[in-house]
Amino acid sequence: MEELSIRSVLNEQRIDLHLKGQTKDEVLDEMVDLLFKDSVLSSKEQFLKDVYYREGEGITGIGDGIAIPHGKSDSVLHTAVAIGRSDHDLEWRSIDDKPVRLIIMLAIKSVDKTVHMKLLSNVATSLCQRDVIEQIFVSEDKQEIIELFEQKGGKE
């Protein structure tokens, strides 16, 4: 039985707390690059295309300065999460019409019925919790951020 740990989908290499991109496009590219360099993707271009496809289907800015761009794609080798934080506001279509600073990118393997999917949905749910949001915006410690999701992962 596979262990239900956030660490199977998230590691320090996939976290960047000071994104360089100045626009949504630049930041999406930067984060897809994080995933590609960490061997999550077979094709950077294809995954980026799938992320933009999902952007077209609806709003990914979930409020409170957070966005959750994601893609379900054949180019995803294994389901994974990347976390990026920017030091400045990014223009992003958002449910509260506010700019975004924190981006949680979900890379979802096309055919994945494993425990990883549950982990990703737990990450999404955690992003509604005030204490998680507060900490993730200020922490400079990548391990601390991983632990934040680890603690919340098993709970409803």
Added chain:
Amino acid sequence: MRIVGITACPTGIAHTYITKQKIVEAAKECGFPCHIETQGTIGVEDELTAQQIAEADVVILAVDVKISGENRFAGKPIVRCRTEDVMRNTVGFLKKIEAKLNSRK
């Protein structure tokens, strides 16, 4: 107001669960008993029971894609919307439904 509902989104991994969480929290704030079923990539979770549906005053379908089992709600007031409509101002959304239901009585 007793609420039952279903959330579902295109990828079935993010908005489905965020919307559920937002509804559950807003319902708690308003004091509305609430049961939400998710229809995501990993399948149906927290499936609504016949009793929960029977007791409900309203059915909220916050769905961006086709869902299964809608026939369970026959005869119930149904509010159908997109996930992002509910996420936007969930408490306000629920209060508006309550006001509408009350005005019908």
